[in-house]
Amino acid sequence: MSPRLADLELTGARVRVRPIDPTDAPRGFALLFQRREILDQLVYDGPANESEIVDRYSEWKRVGDDADDHLFAVDDLADDAFVGTISLRLKGHPFLGSVGYWIDPERWGRGLATDAIRLTTHLGFAHLGLGSAGAEVYSSNPASRRALEKVGYVESHEASAHTYVGCPSDVPRWVLTIQRRQFRQANPDWSPSSERVDLL
Ligand SMILES: CC(C)(COP(=O)(O)OP(=O)(O)OC[C@H]1O[C@@H](n2cnc3c(N)ncnc32)[C@H](O)[C@@H]1OP(=O)(O)O)[C@@H](O)C(=O)NCCC(=O)NCCS
Numbered sequence: 001m002s003p004r005l006a007d008l009e010l011t012g013a014r015v016r017v018r019p020i021d022p023t024d025a026p027r028g029f030a031l032l033f034q035r036r037e038i039l040d041q042l043v044y045d046g047p048a049n050e051s052e053i054v055d056r057y058s059e060w061k062r063v064g065d066d067a068d069d070h071l072f073a074v075d076d077l078a079d080d081a082f083v084g085t086i087s088l089r090l091k092g093h094p095f096l097g098s099v100g101y102w103i104d105p106e107r108w109g110r111g112l113a114t115d116a117i118r119l120t121t122h123l124g125f126a127h128l129g130l131g132s133a134g135a136e137v138y139s140s141n142p143a144s145r146r147a148l149e150k151v152g153y154v155e156s157h158e159a160s161a162h163t164y165v166g167c168p169s170d171v172p173r174w175v176l177t178i179q180r181r182q183f184r185q186a187n188p189d190w191s192p193s194s195e196r197v198d199l200l
Helices: 022-032 050-057 112-127 142-151 180-186
Strands: 005-011 015-019 061-063 067-076 081-091 095-103 130-138 173-179 194-199
Touching: 005 112, 015 112, 022 050, 022 081, 067 112, 081 112, 095 112, 112 130, 112 142, 112 180, 112 194, 130 142, 130 180, 142 173, 173 180
Parallel strands: 095 130
Antiparallel strands: 005 015, 005 194, 015 067, 061 067, 067 081, 081 095, 130 173
């Protein structure tokens, strides 16, 4: 039986990662609604209205036949504001993980996504039986590629097992992946500033 999450709070240098909550919905809607600079890079059209995002944020963990999906809030430690999300999809065993994320454009370039990716990748490897993780990045999105590379992800030319359902196949993209050993090598002296991970 693979470990399954009951709750968590992980803190890095710049962000906190925690389960998303319906109380995050008003701010999530304000940040995402019709924000093409975010949505054009995601396999998600964004919320049509606030109640849609309340529904989405009401279930931070979905256990499916094929995969377990987790949706975490990213809070900026500078002011404790909710500023984005990061998702972790786990499938197979050992788990193959996929990460997906967005950050408030007002806060881009401050290392928030990098910190959230590092924490979430650590969560998978250290606590959830993750075998490898990956992300698909449109080649129009070098900032996302760079954030992944800073954590130790490297470009892979193998057929992507990390594809999100719905990703249009005709859009040029990079696939970046990381193995547990690569994560340790890329982050040798790193650990979260604090971590609480409760398993079922
Ligand atoms: C991608 C995204 C999450 C990055 O968030 P962020 O908090 O700004 O990321 P970070 O600050 O941790 O890292 C971004 C890095 O990319 C670099 N960067 C920014 N624009 C760049 C560009 N055009 N070319 C190359 N590097 C770029 C930044 O300088 C930074 O690197 P550095 O720390 O070495 O200077 C954010 O731009 C976003 O939400 N985009 C829309 C949604 C999205 O793309 N999600 C990911 C889908 S795969």
